[in-house]
Amino acid sequence: MNPDISHPTGKADSLKQWLDDRLGIGEIFHLVQKKEVPVHRHEIWYYFGGMTLFLFMVQVFTGILLLLYYRPSAENAFESVQFIMTEVQFGWLIRSIHSWSANLMIATLFIHLFSVFFLKAYRSPRELTWVSGVLLLFIALGFGFSGYLLPWNQLAFFATKVGTDIAGVVPFVGEFMLRFLRGGEDVTGATLTRFFGFHVAVLPALTTALIGFHLLLVQKQGMSVPPSLEGKPVKTMKFFPNFLLRDLIGWILAIGVLAALSAIFPWELGEKADPFAPAPAGIRPEWYFLFMFQTLKLIPAKIWIFDGEVIGVLVFAVGGLFLFLVPFIDRPGKSGKSKTSSALTIAGILVVLFIVGMTIYGYLD
């Protein structure tokens, strides 16, 4: 039990004592106060997990506010977002922050993922932290895909059509997935309602559970130190308050960045979706799906006797599976000099180069 709590000296301490008696929060305080964060040249990467979590909280807060006015139907969705942008006090700010924060969150999530990968922080006993993190990445992409359709504008409509078409080419389950995602043969109001359900109920519930699990593991196992520093004396700082206050500076600055982006580049609404209109020129998905989209575009229609698109989708599916299994694949080199597989590190660098290259190519194409 926390000694501070066990010897109350004021009203605040009395309250803490009262809560501790009922909830056992002293244990949590103890865990937090005991936690130390290593201080070294790679320390900066520790902040991206917290930043992602903060941006997710921004999403929850602004998302709830948007729900007050948003109407999830093909007839009303576009007009309701238009109403939010033009009539609701600071509605434009809330919607723009929600959209910008979503994109920044995916960006920090990718940085967090690759920093953990290259610093080898997934090693035993943190395999489950990695697995829950990868699951959270996929859920975040699901948030992005489902949320993109909700304003029911022309670009979103056709991007969803293309995106769900790609899901439809998966062998055996593709047809079912396509119908499940669309709620029918085509992208319609039924798809919008379905995506809304995923976006505000299913995915948040899964995320809450997984974030809880992920954070519990992080607190329990503490911060990982890169293999190059293992066994060497490493300075530490207290998680609370030293590290958390540094996190706080980042979060405050993130609010500033979000406010600036929203005020200077308000998120566009575009034109209302018209299923009978021709697909707009230069249609492409959100930037975080672009590398996959661009790759699928470049794959020939036929590879030997197989459908090129099916091959592409399967390769990405296998890539996703590999991502899950990274902690179990990584084994020390035979020479014993390295504690981790250098081949995996090289593969990781190639994957990053591929993603960045294909994304840039997608924008230039």
Added chain:
Amino acid sequence: MCQQQKLYLAPVIVLFLFSLAFAQKKDSCSECHSQFEGPLGDPVQMMKTDIHKAKGLSCMDCHGGDASLDDATMAMDPRKGFIARPKPANVPAFCGKCHSNADFIKKFNPAQRIDQESEFLTSVHGKLLKSGDQKVATCISCHGNHGVRAVADPRSPVYATNVAETCSKCHAKAEYMEGYKIPHDQYEKYKNSVHAKALYERQDRSAPTCNSCHGNHGAAPPGVSSIANVCGQCHVRQSTLFQAGPHKSVFDAMGIGECIQCHNNHEILAPHDDMIGGGEKSTCTSCHVEGDAGFTTATRIRARLEDLVLANSRALDILNRAERAGMQVSKAKFDLGESRDSLTNARVLIHSFSYGEVEKVIKPGLDIALNSYQAGENAMNELGFRRKGLAVSLFFILFLAGLVYLKIRQIESKPK
């Protein structure tokens, strides 16, 4: 005869029937003419794409004779109805043998007209032909003779986008048209017209070409009294307004062609607001002079049109600026569309030549344009407010971050 013997006879009967069928299909015209080059051989080649041939007709169906005979003289015996090349005067009847025959034509197309020949005889071409002029156009001048294609075929010389060029083959030739006392610059003028632009540039096949105003088989220049009716086939509202307006009776009395007086005939250019009022390009001033009632009305209408054009332009300008700055003004832009509709409506109502009628649509249009402009101005003000708000917010955000930083320094400067 036993059953087996009957079976042996079956192939013989089939062969006999086949030989009969082939004998009936013998076409000595093509067999013989295909050995020629030039004018005698060309028809065989051209008939390969001919709609008549595609429908199962043969040389004999138009030219007569007997194609089943190998002997040329006998096959082309005039006593067997053979006509080698009909004289121009006989062409309408030559084609009319089938095309004026309802019983025959309906076998191929029940909806096909059968009055082309009789209509042709009412045309200027038909009348001149009847009077002995051999130069005028007949059926084959426009449709071709061998290699005739369906009118709906884009390769047909009478397909909508080819009609003007087909007519121009005669009407644009100065020496050919000499003696007819009509101009030969119609095609050149038409190519500059708003109608030609719609037809050729926008590929709008409903846009008028020569036959839309002059008729096709009954081609004739519309008389002064019928010009408004011709234009009114498409421009219904303008025509109705004009008929009910003050100019109708005056134009009739003066013998002036109604629409073409202001809009021209072949070279009909896109109408513009300068055409009304008292300016240099005004068509009103060809009759009205400053001070008369018509001049005053035209000037007032023009001024109100300008007001609406300016109001729309200002509103659109500020809304575009706001949109480029990232503001959401789609609703205001949509509303402004109604004001543009008012302007279009007002430009049509000019044909009533009534200031009151035009004002009825200008006024609401101006109100909409003003509201849209106000929405644009509000958006720009909002933009300014956002930027100021951002500056203030960033100040406090940075201040707060600075405070937290100082707190960290304070904590970490304390001895452990």
